[in-house]
Amino acid sequence: MQTWIQRAFAPVRRIVPRPISAFIRSAVTAAFTPFFHYYRLGHTRSSFANRAVDKHGQPIPWYTYPCIEFLRRQSFIGRRVLEFGAGQSTYWWAGVAKEVVAIEADPHWYARLKAGMPANVEVHFVRGDTAAALQPIALKGTFDVIAIDGLKREEMIDVAISRLTQDGAIIADDSDGYGFFDTLKRSGFRRVDFYGASPGVVSQRVTSIFFRDGCFLFANSHPIYIE
Numbered sequence: 001m002q003t004w005i006q007r008a009f010a011p012v013r014r015i016v017p018r019p020i021s022a023f024i025r026s027a028v029t030a031a032f033t034p035f036f037h038y039y040r041l042g043h044t045r046s047s048f049a050n051r052a053v054d055k056h057g058q059p060i061p062w063y064t065y066p067c068i069e070f071l072r073r074q075s076f077i078g079r080r081v082l083e084f085g086a087g088q089s090t091y092w093w094a095g096v097a098k099e100v101v102a103i104e105a106d107p108h109w110y111a112r113l114k115a116g117m118p119a120n121v122e123v124h125f126v127r128g129d130t131a132a133a134l135q136p137i138a139l140k141g142t143f144d145v146i147a148i149d150g151l152k153r154e155e156m157i158d159v160a161i162s163r164l165t166q167d168g169a170i171i172a173d174d175s176d177g178y179g180f181f182d183t184l185k186r187s188g189f190r191r192v193d194f195y196g197a198s199p200g201v202v203s204q205r206v207t208s209i210f211f212r213d214g215c216f217l218f219a220n221s222h223p224i225y226i227e
Contacts, residue, residue: 038197039055040055041054041055041065041197041199042054042055042056042060042199043065043197043199043200045057046199046200047200049200050200051088051199051200052087052088052089052198052199052200053088053199058092059088059089059091059092060088060089060092060199061088061089061092061093061147062087062088062089062149062173062198062199063089063149063171063173063194063198063207064194064195064196064197064198064205064206064207065196065197065198065199066194066195066196066207067171067194067196067207067209070194070209073222073225074217075222076093076096076097076098076144076145077097077098078098079097079098079144079145079216080097080098080099080100080101080141080142080143080144080145081093081097081099081100081101081143081144081145081146081147082100082101082102082103082137082140082143082145082146082147082160082163083100083101083102083103083146083147083149083150084103084133084146084147084148084149084150084151084153084156084159084160085102085103085104085105085147085148085149085150085151086102086103086104086109086110086113086123086150087109087113087149087150089147089149090102090113090117090121090123091117091118093145093147094117094118094120094121095118097120097144097145098120099120099121099122100120100121100122101121101122101124101136101137101140101143102121102122102123102124103124103126103133103136103137103150103151104123104124104125104126104150105125105126105127105150105151107125110123110125122136124136126151129152129155130152130155130156130159133151133155133156133159134159137163140163141163142163142164142165142168143163143164143165143168144165144167144168144169144216145168145169145170145171146160146163146164146168146169146170146171147170147171147172147173148160148170148171148172148173148178148180149171149172149173149174153172153178153179153180154178154179154183157170157178157179157180157183157184158183161184161187161189166212166214167212167214167215167216168211168215168216169209169210169211169215169216169217170184170189170209170210170211171207171208171209171210172184172207172208172209172210173205173207174205174206174207175191175193175206175207175208176206180208180210184210188212189210189211189212190210190211190212190213191208191209191210191211192208192209192211192218193206193207193208194206194207194208194209
């Protein structure tokens with residue numbers, strides 16, 4: 001499939017000697033491609049907004065972009081989501097899932113989020129230990145997606161395992177630390193790592209999805225496409 005830049009340079013190739021037209025195309029590609037992709041993903045806008053947003057200013061999770069792109073192509077209709085660490089991702093999950101329960105340990109951030117959440121979201125403030133985190137979800141049953149991106153992450157891993165549906169997934173941000181690898185491997189989980197940039201962040205990071213056989217996220221029920 002011909003890209004827009006190939007189409008744009010077609011007239012140039014016809015009237016400019018090949019070595020010169022090739023150099024111009026390479027220079028434009030090298031200079032413009034990073035800006036184009038970061039603008040399309042919302043990285044530029046996130047950098048100025050100091051929060052994770054897409055190019056339209058709408059909230060997105062503070063995961064790596066490859067993970068965000070993967071999740072955007074999935075269906076979460078009827079699914080329940082539990083988050084350890086609330087934020088921009090809570091707004092995003094609220095827009096795609098049936099129900100979201102978020103646990104937050106920062107009182108100021110909790111107060112800010114609590115005021116503007118949709119009706120399908122519960123945000124609970126806890127003091128940050130495992131016992132406190134368990135109280136709001138004691139009678140909530142299991143969840144299809146559990147995201148660990150806050151609180152004492154090492155302690156939340158076992159909680160997530162016990163509260164996950166059989167075909168569910170655990171999303172671990174900054175998964176290169178906090179004991180995610182060893183604990184979830186011992187529990188029989190497989191994983192996919194999504195390396196790359198994150199909204200408004202310079203350095204590369206990794207967000208991982210841990211899952212068992214039969215996970216709904218990897219059912220391959222939809223075609224492959226690029227927007």
